[in-house]
Each structure stands twice: as structure tokens, then as C-alpha cells.
Amino acid sequence: MSDSFDAAPRSGERHFHLDVPPVTGALAAACVVLAGVDFLVPSIGYELLFYPPLAHLQPYRYVTNAFLHAGFVHLLFNMYALVLMGRMLEPLLGKVRFGVLYLLSALAGNVAVAVWVGTYGNPDVITVGASGAVFGLFGAYAVLARGFGAKDSGILGLIAINLVLGFVIPGISWESHVGGLVIGALLAWLWLVARRRSASATRVWHVAIGVxxxxxxxxxxAVF
Structure with a gap:
């Protein structure tokens, strides 16, 4: 983990290239491989998806479902968004922070689902997909762009459109989107605050924030 952010988000890097950073590439490759495995052996997918009643006994489901997808279009959209955001965020945050951001956002998306269904809804809900993690990347980028004074209304518009779609299209887990977005934004904001207030101990603060x-x-x- 680098001790400081390497550079401000640059709007000129929004276009797609094949030079994918290593952690971004590894995450995307894992999703693609598991999509193939799930297609060939559906029972494996059943063991990894997020289902609240089982997740308390099998907590790995809070993260593993982020590597599964409900079809090719779902996979394609999330992988495009992952690579798009990863190309901007991973060089900025460093490999470790970017990985932490992605995984905690995925976890947060499923925790948000568990909190919602445990409080208001039917617990018989199944979710798959990297959308919670991707929305965490969206949230982090929005905070970092503002923190560094970068202007990128295109990305912010993309966030807004996809957030609204989660509420109006049936079958999309808006809870996961909101949970990932909130935690991604929170992590980025806390990391920025730590960087500005204690430059000599940035790494320690960033680890403490993640933990x-x-x-x-x-x-x-555990509560829900």
C-alpha cells in the first residue's frame, strides 16, 4: 500500500483501454471464470450466491456472490464498469486500498440487503452480481474527484442514472447499490481526511479505517 494517493482522478482516462491494472484485471478475470463455472456446474453458483437465511451460517456468501452474475449482459455491464473505474482508481489508491475498497463495497451491498429484508421485507431474497462493489467504486470516485478538485459530470451522471434504474426496474437489488455506494464514498472520504491530517502516519490510518x-x-x- 502506498502512503499517499498517487494523483488526482483524471477525466481524460474515461475511455476504455486494454491496459488494465493488476487487481482490476484479477477481479474481472475471477468473475468471468466463475461465470463459466456457474454455467457448466450450476450447483457451484448455488453455494456462492447471497441468501440471507444461509448467510448467517455461511458468511462467505456476503462476498462470493459478487463474483457471480445473472447472465451475459449482467456480467458484461459490470465488467465494463469495473474496468472503467479500476483504470482510474487503482493507480490512484494503490493495489491494496483498491482491493479493500472493492471487497468492502461488495460486503456492504449484501449487508444492506440483509438489513432491509430483515427489517421490512421477505428474507427469501437471492442476489448475485458485482453491482454493490461497482457502486462502491462509483462512490469513491465521486468523493475523490471532488476532493482533488476534478470535474467529471459524465461519471456523476452515470452514477445517478444507474442508481435510479435500480429503483424502477424490477429484479435489481437497489439495496445493494445503495449499500456499496455509501461505503465506497465513506471509505474514500475517510482516507482523504486521514491523508490531510496525518501525512506521516497515512498508512496506519488507512489500515485502521479499513478495519x-x-x-x-x-x-x-450479525444483528440482522
Whole structure:
């Protein structure tokens, strides 16, 4: 993990290239491989999807479902968004912080689902997909762009459109989108605050922030 952010988000990097950063590439490759495995052996997918009643006994489901997708279009959209955002965020945050951001956002998306259905809805809900994690990347980018004074209304418009679609199109887990977005934005904001207030101990603060957010999410998951 680098001790400081490497550069401000640059709007000129919005276009797609094949030079994919390593963690971004590894995450995308894992999703593609698991899509193939799930197609050939559906029972594996059943073991990895997020289903609240089982997740308490099998907590790995809070993250593993982010590597599954409900069809080719779902996979294609999420992988495009992952690579698009990863190309901007991974060089900025570094490999470790970017990986932490992605995984905690995925976790947060499922915790949000568990909290919602446990409070208001039917627990018989099944979710798959990297959307919660991708929305975490969206949220982090929005915060970092503002923090560094970058202007990128295109990305912010994309976030708004996809957030609204989650509420109006049946079958989309808007809870996962909101949970990932909130935690991604929160992590980025806390990392920025730590960087500005304690440059000499940035790494320690960033680790503490990641551990603290993880602990809070685990606590919520345990309650609901």
C-alpha cells in the first residue's frame, strides 16, 4: 500500500483501454471464470450466491456472490464498469486500498440487503452480481474527484442514472447499490481526511479505517 494517493482522478482516462491494472484485471478475470463455472456446474453458483437465511451460517456468501452474475449482459455491464473505474482508481489508491475498497463495497451491498429484508421485507431474497462493489467504486470516485478538485459530470451522471434504474426496474437489488455506494464514498472520504491530517502516519490510518469499516459491517450483519 502506498502512503499517499498517487494523483488526482483524471477525466481524460474515461475511455476504455486494454491496459488494465493488476487487481482490476484479477477481479474481472475471477468473475468471468466463475461465470463459466456457474454455467457448466450450476450447483457451484448455488453455494456462492447471497441468501440471507444461509448467510448467517455461511458468511462467505456476503462476498462470493459478487463474483457471480445473472447472465451475459449482467456480467458484461459490470465488467465494463469495473474496468472503467479500476483504470482510474487503482493507480490512484494503490493495489491494496483498491482491493479493500472493492471487497468492502461488495460486503456492504449484501449487508444492506440483509438489513432491509430483515427489517421490512421477505428474507427469501437471492442476489448475485458485482453491482454493490461497482457502486462502491462509483462512490469513491465521486468523493475523490471532488476532493482533488476534478470535474467529471459524465461519471456523476452515470452514477445517478444507474442508481435510479435500480429503483424502477424490477429484479435489481437497489439495496445493494445503495449499500456499496455509501461505503465506497465513506471509505474514500475517510482516507482523504486521514491523508490531510496525518501525512506521516497515512498508512496506519488507512489500515485502521479499513478495519473499522469492516468491523462495523460485520456487526450489522450479525444483528440482522
Amino acid at each position: 473499522g469499516v469492516f468491523a462495523a459491517l460485520v456487526g450489522l450483519a
